[in-house]
Amino acid sequence: MITRDKTQDWSMVIKQFEAVVGKNGVVRRPEELLVYECDGLTSYRQRPAIVVLPRTTEEVAAIVKICDRQRLPFVTRGAGTGLSGGALPTENCVLIVTALMRKILRVDLANQRIVVQPGVINSWVTQAVSGAGFYYAPDPSSQIVCSVGGNVAENSGGVHCLKYGVTTNHVLGLKLVLPDGSIVEVGGEVAETPGYDLTGLFVGSEGTLGIATEITLRILKQPEAVRVLLADFTNVEAAGAAVSDIISAGIIPGGMEIMDNLSINAVEDVVATGCYPRDAVAILLVEVDGLEVEAAASSQRVEAICRHNGARSVTIATDPEQRLKLWKGRKAAFAAAGKLSPDYYVQDGVIPRTKLPFVLQEIEALSQKHGYKVANVFHAGDGNLHPLILYDNSIPGELERVEELGGDILKLCVEVGGSISGEHGIGADKRCYMPNMFTPTDLETMMWVREVFDPQRIANPDKIFPTPRTCGEAARVETSKQFSGIELF
Amino acid sequence: MITRDKTQDWSMVIKQFEAVVGKNGVVRRPEELLVYECDGLTSYRQRPAIVVLPRTTEEVAAIVKICDRQRLPFVTRGAGTGLSGGALPTENCVLIVTALMRKILRVDLANQRIVVQPGVINSWVTQAVSGAGFYYAPDPSSQIVCSVGGNVAENSGGVHCLKYGVTTNHVLGLKLVLPDGSIVEVGGEVAETPGYDLTGLFVGSEGTLGIATEITLRILKQPEAVRVLLADFTNVEAAGAAVSDIISAGIIPGGMEIMDNLSINAVEDVVATGCYPRDAVAILLVEVDGLEVEAAASSQRVEAICRHNGARSVTIATDPEQRLKLWKGRKAAFAAAGKLSPDYYVQDGVIPRTKLPFVLQEIEALSQKHGYKVANVFHAGDGNLHPLILYDNSIPGELERVEELGGDILKLCVEVGGSISGEHGIGADKRCYMPNMFTPTDLETMMWVREVFDPQRIANPDKIFPTPRTCGEAARVETSKQFSGIELF
Numbered sequence: 001m002i003t004r005d006k007t008q009d010w011s012m013v014i015k016q017f018e019a020v021v022g023k024n025g026v027v028r029r030p031e032e033l034l035v036y037e038c039d040g041l042t043s044y045r046q047r048p049a050i051v052v053l054p055r056t057t058e059e060v061a062a063i064v065k066i067c068d069r070q071r072l073p074f075v076t077r078g079a080g081t082g083l084s085g086g087a088l089p090t091e092n093c094v095l096i097v098t099a100l101m102r103k104i105l106r107v108d109l110a111n112q113r114i115v116v117q118p119g120v121i122n123s124w125v126t127q128a129v130s131g132a133g134f135y136y137a138p139d140p141s142s143q144i145v146c147s148v149g150g151n152v153a154e155n156s157g158g159v160h161c162l163k164y165g166v167t168t169n170h171v172l173g174l175k176l177v178l179p180d181g182s183i184v185e186v187g188g189e190v191a192e193t194p195g196y197d198l199t200g201l202f203v204g205s206e207g208t209l210g211i212a213t214e215i216t217l218r219i220l221k222q223p224e225a226v227r228v229l230l231a232d233f234t235n236v237e238a239a240g241a242a243v244s245d246i247i248s249a250g251i252i253p254g255g256m257e258i259m260d261n262l263s264i265n266a267v268e269d270v271v272a273t274g275c276y277p278r279d280a281v282a283i284l285l286v287e288v289d290g291l292e293v294e295a296a297a298s299s300q301r302v303e304a305i306c307r308h309n310g311a312r313s314v315t316i317a318t319d320p321e322q323r324l325k326l327w328k329g330r331k332a333a334f335a336a337a338g339k340l341s342p343d344y345y346v347q348d349g350v351i352p353r354t355k356l357p358f359v360l361q362e363i364e365a366l367s368q369k370h371g372y373k374v375a376n377v378f379h380a381g382d383g384n385l386h387p388l389i390l391y392d393n394s395i396p397g398e399l400e401r402v403e404e405l406g407g408d409i410l411k412l413c414v415e416v417g418g419s420i421s422g423e424h425g426i427g428a429d430k431r432c433y434m435p436n437m438f439t440p441t442d443l444e445t446m447m448w449v450r451e452v453f454d455p456q457r458i459a460n461p462d463k464i465f466p467t468p469r470t471c472g473e474a475a476r477v478e479t480s481k482q483f484s485g486i487e488l489f
Numbered sequence: 490m491i492t493r494d495k496t497q498d499w500s501m502v503i504k505q506f507e508a509v510v511g512k513n514g515v516v517r518r519p520e521e522l523l524v525y526e527c528d529g530l531t532s533y534r535q536r537p538a539i540v541v542l543p544r545t546t547e548e549v550a551a552i553v554k555i556c557d558r559q560r561l562p563f564v565t566r567g568a569g570t571g572l573s574g575g576a577l578p579t580e581n582c583v584l585i586v587t588a589l590m591r592k593i594l595r596v597d598l599a600n601q602r603i604v605v606q607p608g609v610i611n612s613w614v615t616q617a618v619s620g621a622g623f624y625y626a627p628d629p630s631s632q633i634v635c636s637v638g639g640n641v642a643e644n645s646g647g648v649h650c651l652k653y654g655v656t657t658n659h660v661l662g663l664k665l666v667l668p669d670g671s672i673v674e675v676g677g678e679v680a681e682t683p684g685y686d687l688t689g690l691f692v693g694s695e696g697t698l699g700i701a702t703e704i705t706l707r708i709l710k711q712p713e714a715v716r717v718l719l720a721d722f723t724n725v726e727a728a729g730a731a732v733s734d735i736i737s738a739g740i741i742p743g744g745m746e747i748m749d750n751l752s753i754n755a756v757e758d759v760v761a762t763g764c765y766p767r768d769a770v771a772i773l774l775v776e777v778d779g780l781e782v783e784a785a786a787s788s789q790r791v792e793a794i795c796r797h798n799g800a801r802s803v804t805i806a807t808d809p810e811q812r813l814k815l816w817k818g819r820k821a822a823f824a825a826a827g828k829l830s831p832d833y834y835v836q837d838g839v840i841p842r843t844k845l846p847f848v849l850q851e852i853e854a855l856s857q858k859h860g861y862k863v864a865n866v867f868h869a870g871d872g873n874l875h876p877l878i879l880y881d882n883s884i885p886g887e888l889e890r891v892e893e894l895g896g897d898i899l900k901l902c903v904e905v906g907g908s909i910s911g912e913h914g915i916g917a918d919k920r921c922y923m924p925n926m927f928t929p930t931d932l933e934t935m936m937w938v939r940e941v942f943d944p945q946r947i948a949n950p951d952k953i954f955p956t957p958r959t960c961g962e963a964a965r966v967e968t969s970k971q972f973s974g975i976e977l978f
Contacts, residue, residue: 108841110733110841110842110843111841111842111843112736133739155681155686157681165658166680166681168686168689169654169658178934182930183930184928184930184931184934185927185928185931186931186934188906188908188926189841189906190839190840190841190871190872190906190907190908191655191839191871192644192646192655192839192908192910192911192912193908193910193926194693194908194909194910194914194915194919194923194926194953195915195923195927195932195935195953196690196693196694196698196935196938196939197644197657197689197690197692197693198690198934198935198938200657200686200689200690201685201686201687201689201690201938203686204683204684204685204686205685209685221736221737221738221739222739223739224739244599247601247710248710249710250622250710250711250712250713250780251780290779290783291739291740291783291786291787291790292786293782293783293785293786294779294780294782294783294786296782297780297781297782297783298780301780350679350680350681351679352597352599352600352678352679353599353600354599354600382679382680383679417677417678417679418678418679419677419679419681419682419683420683421681421682421683422681423681425683426683426684430683434683434684437677437682437683438674438684439673439674441671441672441673442673442674442675443684445667445673445675445687445942446684446685446687448941448942449685449687449690449938449941450685451941452937452938452940452941453934453937464683464684
């Protein structure tokens with residue numbers, strides 16, 4: 001296990017870091033460290049021992065080598081918008097922040113790729129290529145503030161990932177600094193490269209296998225036409241049935257989202273779109289794209305399917321301004337939940353699409369049982385739920401009870417054949433639920449892989465995998481074999 | 490290193506295998522073993538010591554445990570159609586053949602997935618779900634004979650992978666037998682699962698990390714309409730320019746293939762489609778799909794782009810019979826090459842799409858330099874080349890010279906920023922070229938991963954990675970670090 005010696009003499013380490021990144025690249029005053037105590041999951045906090053801000057691959061490698069030599073745990077942080085605590089500092093750790101690594105290194109429109117540093121903001125990628133008619137598809141709600149490096153670490157999704165896939169489907173290659181400070185390149189500039197798919201392995205590894213310092217992304221041609229439909233339903237099952245019928249009709253919308261009554265009213269209270277019917281039990285937002293004729297034909301079909309499933313009304317937006325207005329409420333849903341109650345807890349789970357009506361009923365039952373309101377917003381097309389549990393953190397014990405409800409929702413997702421994370425990652429938040437989804441042997445296999453990359457376990461050590469110290473649940477996971485050098489938990 | 494003791498006492502091992510799979514499940518007579526000497530890459534041959542035919546995951550695990558205990562190298566073979574020698578037996582190995590694992594285990598149309606055993610033939614997957622309007626997208630040329638397990642091992646592509654992606658994009662989860670005989674499950678039944686993406690790591694690992702015994706595949710809804718266009722060009726550059734213009738227009742065809750004059754005449758000689766113009770320097774085949782209006786509009790645009798780039802004629806097929814006729818020649822291209830000359834060697838490389846005209850000129854120059862005719866057939870949309878080198882294996886030394894030309898083509902692919910394999914894998918055939926594409930550290934990182942899964946190196950040991958014994962080139966790869974227990978080559 002890592003030495004987490006609180007008596008660590010930081011003065012020598014600081015000098016070494018300063019030699020790499022200069023005095024301005026090292027943050028160590030307690031008041032300056034405050035901002036780095038948590039990421040988007042604000043309920044967990046831990047101050048890092050020190051923050052280092054490199055600018056290049058070589059600087060990252062030099063910093064990691066210093067950590068490796070002295071067995072100092074390090075955690076990498078992009079923009080700090082993650083919702084699973086993936087960038088939560090480990091006790092007495094070095095926090096490597098990529099905020100100064102914000103260069104777009106190369107753009108190759110003809111071959112539809114772009115190479116960026118990890119601190120580049122998600123929406124900048126699209127901005128860099130939109131003049132030429134291209135865009136970067138994965139679009140987390142936080143896209144105007146989150147970093148591409150964080151997206152890679154968490155394999156982020158977004159409302160447009162139904163048709164185009166999540167981050168892993170858009171990363172062609174990576175330059176990596178491994179936990180021993182060595183620099184490797186995985187993948188390449190073409191879609192398929194031989195040997196093991198280490199690019200795929202790295203995407204979604206949540207900072208536990210190293211740091212991506214150059215990221216080659218695939219960019220797509222903007223579709224010729226886009227239409228957004230908003231259908232108003234008097235029951236959620238009907239909205240769910242419409243989703244299934246749309247997919248069955250062979251239409252793959254760019255995005256397909258359901259919001260329930262509580263969410264609808266929250267966003268109308270806050271952003272007043274004026275187009276979300278406050279008395280709807282659920283609304284379904286569908287974006288179709290492609291050639292003009294295709295978007296028009298798809299939109300007609302989607303409208304017919306929604307009406308056939310009992311939609312009271314269907315609004316169709318064709319021009320960009322109308323479309324933005326229809327999306328505005330959905331994009332603001334999380335923020336709006338914050339206005340509904342003092343605090344909210346966003347859950348992220350996946351279920352097979354066909355289980356949607358059943359799972360929504362069960363969530364309602366759990367909500368009543370635990371006594372917390374749950375607003376539901378979800379990527380309906382791929383079964384990715386985002387229940388927002390509303391609570392008041394100033395009431396003692398409240399957070400623990402809310403986490404219990406959140407846990408029950410995750411267990412429900414696993415029971416129906418789904419997953420405990422769709423796009424937010426496991427981080428610090430959900431590692432206790434990993435044994436619900438994976439057998440001990442499955443988890444061990446992952447940990448073997450981690451051990452290869454990081455035998456000292458210094459790279460984001462307290463993430464993804466459960467430990468008895470933090471997870472009561474982990475007791476259920478027993479090691480089924482012995483092998484030297486690997487302490488499983 | 491593995492013990493490859495030719496004095497191995499097989500009688501005891503055979504008894505152990507027979508206890509698992511019965512007497513009929515073990516093949517050991519030399520004349521019966523002949524058929525297992527090679528896969529689709531017939532220029533390499535090695536007889537296995539013994540062949541075992543399991544039927545279930547448990548039987549595979551029991552066989553692998555026997556191999557593990559006695560450090561016997563094992564190689565897994567599906568239908569044996571691979572073109573890179575991935576299923577070539579290792580000296581004195583156990584060949585585990587999945588030919589009896591041909592059950593379709595579960596079909597879930599509502600959630601668009603199917604679970605199959607590895608021996609199931611690729612085209613059976615589509616057959617199993619086509620009645621309900623679904624299909625399985627990856628379609629190697631060998632799809633009516635190749636196995637899904639082999640497709641997973643080699644991450645196979647096909648003519649329809651431009652729009653829909655290669656095998657890895659369609660595998661949701663795997664049940665695996667690891668090289669120590671343990672059974673693990675990776676991925677799941679929904680698209681994204683948390684933790685490391687071991688499913689992605691395993692797909693394309695060419696049998697070196699274990700054996701997939703249950704494979705969960707994504708199935709897609711059949712498009713409403715499909716059109717195939719055949720455009721006739723008087724120079725290859727114009728066909729290449731049309732490909733770029735089609736993509737730039739925002740159209741992603743289901744498939745987009747170029748064949749050169751030599752290939753055209755070969756297929757007309759052999760299958761007489763009657764619709765491939767024998768005097769064309771190149772033909773471009775484009776398949777567009779989607780809603781009826783979309784396919785019609787895309788097809789009009791593609792036709793206009795081809796004519797704008799100088800196509801002499803454009804034939805459009807709308808009904809299934811016409812479409813099959815246009816595809817017939819392309820699908821028969823490899824077989825037809827076999828009629829052009831006594832033998833042919835298929836190369837498989839990838840280049841950035843924009844380098845197509847340059848690379849084709851260089852291949853022509855290499856062809857003249859080495860004195861062998863090269864027929865070119867390629868997945869033009871994703872830059873995946875398949876040069877077919879025509880030769881006569883009965884002439885001594887011919888194969889070595891052809892391999893040299895093939896190697897020069899691969900080096901050219903790497904020089905322009907491409908890859909040494911698009912879809913056939915590295916296998917036994919191309920491992921000597923891995924150092925052209927990867928640095929020693931990059932290769933080491935892959936081998937670390939292998940070491941984790943297979944510390945005894947008994948799973949398909951002589952594949953993917955170069956060894957000095959077989960590769961002169963490997964001398965260039967020097968280990969940059971030392972770590973105990975891993976002999977790199």
